[in-house]
Amino acid sequence: MTQPAAARLTPAGRAAPLPRPAALIVHQFRYDLLAFSRNGQSRVFTLALPVAFLLIFATVFKNQTVVVPGGRIHTSVYYVPGIIALGIVTAAVTNLVISVTAQRESGILKRRRATPVPAGVLIAARALTAAVVGLVMTGVLVAIGWFAYSAHLSSRHVPALVVTVLLGAVSFGCLGFALASLIRDADAANPVAAAITLPLYFISGVFLPASTLPHWLLQVAGVFPVRHFELALLAAYNPYSSGSGFAGTDLAIMGAWGAAGLVLALRLFRWTPQSG
């Protein structure tokens, strides 16, 4: 019964070249994205959480204004870039850490270890998946801001917004992978990720407008990448921003964090559960 298939199956005798890493990244990325899009819960909740936050904050702080570089904008408009930052960091750090630690604990990474796929390919594919998720989320949040709060995005700012979203998602994806290797098991993933990201949201102007926060707290926040992501998104989104809306310094600092995250993720990568 199995003979016809078996007859075609011959062990590789020749030394065919392995797929190149760049091709493998694209391959792995396709299937990571496929898995993400097939999982209705992760798809819905990754998007639903930021949308819910935007609607809540915009409703609570209706008719208030916030001081931003160049003038004042409505609070509801201010929250659009902030919630984009929240959504991308949650997807690229919290959700990724939970998913990767679960994959490690269930033995999926251990099985992949026995194949020729390098760790860097798995990291890069996840970072790219986070970038796609980030772009979709940005589109949804910008659309809500546009139609519900008349927060119009200037077309000259679109390239800056796209670049900021992509760089942010990839940087936080690398940081998330580094964090995943430091977490012992899947049970600890959510608390650890929340303990790191939630305070950063608060002090970086994501939940509370930066103009309401004490100066020293913003100084502290300025060390970490979430604040710079928020600032770069705001620069691209703020109607008063002159020029193209690129926040070069903030992008550089966030990118440096991302690069450090990549180095750490590669160095710390763990294929097997701690106990094993």
Place this chain on the structure above:
Amino acid sequence: MAARAPVPSVWRVIYHQPRDAVISVTDLRMRYGDRDVLGGLSFEVFGGELFALLGPNGAGKTTTVEILEGYRHRSGGQVTVLGTDPWQAGRSWRGRIGVMLQETGPERDLTVTDSLRLYGGYYPDPWPPGDLLQLTGLTAQARLRAAQLSGGQRRRLDLALALVGRPQVLFLDEPTTGFDPAARREAWAAIGALKDLGTTVILTTHYMEEAERLADRVGFLRGGVLVTQGPPGGLALRQASPAITFTLPAGVSAEDLPDAARRAMSGSDGGQVTLTAAAPLRVLGMLASWADRTGHDLPDLEVRRPSLEDAYLELTGDQEAEATS
């Protein structure tokens, strides 16, 4: 097509052509803290051979296999797989091995076919999913997500994933644990088909019938030491003796049996007597002449060659019997 038919030993001697050892283990030691898990194993596995590692839980089977797969770094000794030290091995070596772990979670959100495509993409020349599905009997489940599969189907997917890169060396760690008898037989057929194609296989198992059916040679591990190794049939005979069983005729007690039979008696359960003898014919002869002389018959007389299971129980002691059932 047998890629590598075993070379008859006489020809090897004439041509001085040693059979290639695909896996070579010399004095392998593993120590966790101050506990010796492996105390100096040595064995070789030749091209196209299926070698089964047997032994009770905790004997070191999985540790040994995980060292060969490159997951663990040994504490001492020499190990090569396909001519390479697994701990130092790189991507191209991983492209030539296939690993079926004891326990692996499924790629929950991917279908069976997608999983095979994902893993196939890691290798230079993967087997087409359709052929693997046919080989592992998963064709009907091709479009199901891994999360929807039954336990046995998941294990068969694990096997298919281990095969997708056309491995030259295949590691199977308890591949059929949790299978129903029909699924086990199908898996055996698949593994047998791979062996016929020249794949070198290392198998660990708790099922002696599985090793007896599939293995060219078996090695018994106990307490981190390879107690004995050899072809299953020969090893069974070396470790355990053929058994002669019959029921005592009415009115006859065990004391009435001839001396040779009483010395060979290894058990009696009610009227059922078991004799074990390395040379069973001699005991049988005594028994037959005694029965003839005394006018008894032994209608349920049975002579049974020792199975691998008998050898296993002999080697591991009765306290391990429960772990294997």
